Amino acid sequence: MERVFVVGAGFMGAGIAQVAAQAGYAVGLWDERADALSGAMAEIGRSLGRLAAKGRLAEPVDAVLARIQPAAGLGDAANADWVIEAVFEDPGLKKKLFQTLETVIPDTAILASNTSSIPITRLATACRRPERVVGLHFFGPVPLMGVVEVVKAAETSQDVFEKASEFVRSLGKAPLRVTRDIPMFVLNRVFTAAFNEACDLVADGVATPEDVDMGLKLGFGWNAGPFEIADNAGLDTLVRIMSFTGSLSEDRLKPGPGADLIRSMVQEGRLGRKSGRGFYRYENGKKTT
Ligand SMILES: NC(=O)c1ccc[n+]([C@@H]2O[C@H](COP(=O)([O-])OP(=O)(O)OC[C@H]3O[C@@H](n4cnc5c(N)ncnc54)[C@H](O)[C@@H]3O)[C@@H](O)[C@H]2O)c1
Structure with missing residues (x-):
């Protein structure tokens, strides 16, 4: 089972963790605020309950929830295949986070940002391996919205761009492929x-x-x-x-x-x-x- 690690358990991070768990990934979810993390787990439970009540969940709520592990820290990203950051929209904060994450995650992991507006190329300058950095711009509420912008930064490899598009499809969403990294992307x-x-x-x-x-x-x-x-x-x-x-x-x-x-x-x-x-x-x- 592939592993997704989400950093930032606010409105977007909670939604991303939920749809990844629904799609069968093992999910780690981390927030520096303990109340945000516990609030996100509660909100995910409520959201899954609403989907189940409408007959739109293929499994029992508990089975999906069991795939989401609240993390003890960024160190829990050590075995992740996908790392997606959804912290505040602050370029300095996101760059610092990417730098720290690169010291923890496997060489094979793909590092994605859910930024709404900041060019991915700018965030990737913080990384030793910018070729594995990509934009995955989800829309909220994530469980309900059907599109994700996949953003190819200046140094994103074609392989990572293709894998990221496939990852979006695996979540049941349509990838909107943004092939030139401009501020705020397309939508x-x-x-x-x-x-x-x-x-x-x-x-x-x-x-x-x-x-x-x-x-x-x-x-x-x-x-x-x-x-x-x-x-x-x-x-x-x-x-x-x-x-x-x-x-x-x-x-x-x-x-x-x-x-x-x-x-x-x-x-x-x-x-x-x-x-x-x-x-x-x-x-x-x-x-x-
Ligand atoms: N709100 C939207 O509709 C929307 C849509 C697409 C993309 N985005 C983008 O997604 C990102 C998150 O937005 P949001 O609406 O979820 O914000 P939010 O304020 O709901 O959540 C952000 C979370 O990040 C956490 N955080 C901040 N710094 C952290 C750190 N260093 N480590 C761990 N956690 C940290 C905060 O505690 C908070 O819980 C932003 O980049 C935003 O631009 C938002």
Whole structure:
């Protein structure tokens, strides 16, 4: 059985660990915060329970859960085949983590980042063996979203790129192959341009977030509106991403005047679904009217 080790047990790391376990991998999950790790295990149990109740789980919940081992530290990555980091969106933090991981993991292991925006090539500069570093950009909630961007950095070997695409298929998801490593890859560039415009319109008082979301769903067939997507992703995570996108050369990707709205919401503790309030209110994780 191949082994997957996930670092960072937040919204994304927990989801990645879950789908890997569902696909039959032995999974190690590590977070530097013990409460994040225990919270992730509880959330994975709840998520598997919901899937089982809908008849969408091939095995009993306990059988899937038994394949996920909360780790005691990064040392537990020593026998991993796949190592996927999903820590905060901070290039310095991710580079330091990659450096440490390379001293622990087997030579044959593939090292992946779930960054939303930072070029993988930049993270790989921290590594002795950049040819085994690849981007695996999942979308949240991971158990429900069907696509993963597979990002080939400047030095990623073709073999690692192919294996990573196959790994994504083994999780039951479609790989979107990004063959040139540019900031924010493909889907976040498209989303960010739309989201920046939506924020500016709301901040300008042209329309409410509810109406923009409603319009994009009914007018363009989106499954969720940009403010619903932002609440799910976590507004604190978006602010971290903005501190990176502000340095990009393309104006359409830079946070516009509407970004101040997001920053002030985060300061007030309105982080989106995870804190019970963002653009919308949530009770027990469910959106209220
Ligand atoms: N939220 C989204 O929708 C989304 C989508 C795609 C990609 N991403 C990316 O995934 C990554 C994680 O995002 P998230 O939304 O899960 O964030 P999150 O805040 O929910 O979780 C991050 C976790 O990383 C842990 N962590 C931080 N430093 C660590 C370290 N040195 N070692 C171990 N654990 C550490 C934190 O304790 C926290 O539990 C980011 O790079 C983000 O840009 C997020």
